[in-house]
Amino acid sequence: MTSPIDPGPEGALQDRGPLRHDAGDRTQPSGWWHGGPKRRWITERVARRPVVVALLTLGTFMGSPPRGTTLVALVVAGAMVVAAPWVAHRWWAWASLLLLAAWGTLVTAPWLDLDNHHVLKLYWLAALALTCVAHDPRATLARAARLLIGFVFAFAVLWKLLTPDFASGEFLTYILSTDRNADRVAAAVGWHDPEVTAENRQVIGELRRHVASAPEPVELTVPERTQAHARTLSLAALALEAAVALMFLMPLRGRWRLAREATLLTFLATTYSVLPVFGFGGLLAAMGLAQSDLTDRRAITLYVSAWAVVGLATVPALGLFG
């Protein structure tokens, strides 16, 4: 049986060379991945991990452009990567995008108006640019991606532990009772009626709009089932994020490395189906692919699928619980 883990000459962080097929793929020369001249063109030129990482990154940016960049610039960059895949290995290509995005993000917009994923985009562009000049770009990018994901989740967990309203379920109860996206899920699984949450939104809207005159406190209708599940969901989310942080920051050997893929892909598939933030989820999928220890074929299949699921969940008409 072929190992799902890319063996590499001396382990996961060793050079596998950006332009080489990995051993796992060479053992399976037939099938959809390798059949026909058109597919071979895709396999040899486009479906290489660094190129797919670049395309997922640019695709995420097209769906949620970093401030300062324009859709046209991103489409041109994506077309360049497809037509001339070597562009994905040039530091100046990523540095140019980084400069545009940094200008738009840090200079023209207030720092406190930025979502965390706006900043993560800058970090990722910087990592892509810097690692191009490494002796072993692919392994260096993999390590940078692994650390970025690990630290993002570590700080997310830290905040959820520091704020008492998360672990108690208060935050998720409120979100499930008022937020449009989360509401879809709670309604789909029968925890409450969407009309109830629409009324809750109206009550909160009044409190927010008429601070001086609105009666306070206001009462939300929160069904018991929502309350009960909110605490369980909160603890499950905390455990999953902590697992991602641990797996990505701990040195792992052998098949234990698969735990990284398992935790991150589970997080992507569950969290972003409920609270779709394509700018964050799509980027995590691209970073996940860059660091993956799986063979190229498996890694690309898994992370492109995860990226697509996150993307589709953001389209209300196609949302998993829409």
Added chain:
Amino acid sequence: MTSSGHGRRDRWLALAVPLVLVAVAVTQVVTASTQELTPWRGAGFGMFSTLDGHSLRVVRLTIEDDAGRSWPVDVTSVEDAPDTHARFVEARAFPTERRAGALASSLADADLVVVGDTVHVADGLAARDEDVAVPALFDEARTVTLEVYRLELDQPSGRVTRHEVAARTVTP
């Protein structure tokens, strides 16, 4: 360069950006834990962890005119108007004296109108396509008071109360 030299260089290239992330996030965690910064902002990855989020915060603005009369301000128009938007979101996310002062100055520079007994930023009303054909103009603001609240939910009862994060009275 030797292979160990290459290895050391590659390790630093891989570490450089994650170290920046950690430095920024640690600063944010310390600031938001000790001051009024919302955990959702400042690149500390505290989003979806608490009800004290920037967009979940409730803001009350009051302008006192030269005659000493207090006027409530339509906060939505302040948020929607291009000239006051940036100062508003900063003051809401981190309501320090300096940011409250900057918001007050941007309000003083904006075209303010009175509709009913509420002061609006004219551009903010226009952004919502609301009729501002015959508003009474608002002349002078002597002081601006910014109050920022966070919401708290009592789970068993479903009761939502607001709790003050900061209150600042500043002169534009």
